[in-house]
Structure formats: C-alpha cells, structure tokens
Amino acid sequence: DAMVIQNPRYQVTQFGKPVTLSCSQTLNHNVMYWYQQKSSQAPKLLFHYYDKDFNNEADTPDNFQSRRPNTSFCFLDIRSPGLGDAAMYLCATSKTSGDTETQYFGPGTRLLVL
C-alpha cells in the first residue's frame, strides 16, 4: 500500500546533541511537509518542500533544518535540541494539481530530549 513512513517512531536524544528524523513516501507526491505538534496543541508547520523548492515558515527556529535528497525522502535535522523541542514530529505529503491536494500524514516520530 502506498504510504508515508517515518523512522524512528520514538527518538530519545540528549540536550544539545544533533538528531535527524526521516520520512519516506511511496505516494509519489511532489510536496512534503514537516510539522511539530506538542501535547494538546495544533500541528505547527515548520517548513515544506514544493518539489525541490524549500519553503521555511517565518517563525521556524534556525535550529531546525531540512533536506530532501530525492522525491521519496525528506529529513528533519535538529542541530541542538533543547528541552522545548520535545514533541511529536509529523511528516505529510500532498500532490499538487488535479485533486484536492489533501495532505496525508505519516505516523509521526515522538522526540524526547533529556
């Protein structure tokens, strides 16, 4: 089945230690998104790739970076995680043109910062 896959599902890191979260998709969607969701809050868009074009949200901290080496994969790099970065990180994909451009989400990676 076509899907959005995130690894790992749970990630524990230390304060200040760089961490990378990964997302892959078999939907062949051209847009990929990263969201941060804290407990009882709305998912917050960090950035997205429209094909190869990177679009950063104005309020996304510089601590958060992203890479998209090809259509299928997208990575979220947190250069120096702080305690406030503990959250669920959601990857989503969508396809532009011809349909509703619905975003489909992966299962998420829950990040714990010690």
Add this chain to the structure above:
Amino acid sequence: GQNIDQPTEMTATEGAIVQINCTYQTSGFNGLFWYQQHAGEAPTFLSYNVLDGLEEKGRFSSFLSRSKGYSYLLLKELQMKDSASYLCAVRQYTGGGNKLTFGTGTQLKVEL
C-alpha cells in the same frame, strides 16, 4: 494571519449524533479539511470542503459556509472508537503555494 476556533472538548453518547463546529478568519481561503487524530497517532483525513454546502461520507458529513467563515463536522451513530481529537484545518493560498493551518482540535469523548 489566520484564526481558527473550535470547542476544546465535547462528550456524547454511543449511538447518538454530534456536531463539531469550526469558525475561521482567513485571507486567500482555498478549502477546509477535517482530520481525526487518536492520542499519540497521526491525523487521518476525514473530509474536504471548498464550496458551500454539505459533503457526506458514510457516518461523517461536513458543511461549509464561506460567507460566514463556518464549518461543522457531523458524526452519526457514534461508536466508542470515535473518541478522538477532531482537527479543523484551513487551507490558504499564499505566494508560495497552499498552506494548511490547523485549529487546536476538539477532543470528543464517546460514552456508553
């Protein structure tokens, strides 16, 4: 900017009908989505409205009034598994494409 409001929590009885409201203020409106999110899981797509009116999909229906900035999600024949958070999300067209902004969600509890 955008402002999306929905009730924080609701309680309903198994087998009943519940309506979850969402109001929004936005520029460049380009569609409204409803997602279901169980605790600790990713949001799953439920419905999409871009024109005024009602969209029905099995036990779930969603309504949109663009002039009023208002939508609701209607859940019929409630089941215990419907206990979840329901997120209203507004899509806004920006210069760089479409952007989805989520409300904080309505936590629905279905009781016997």
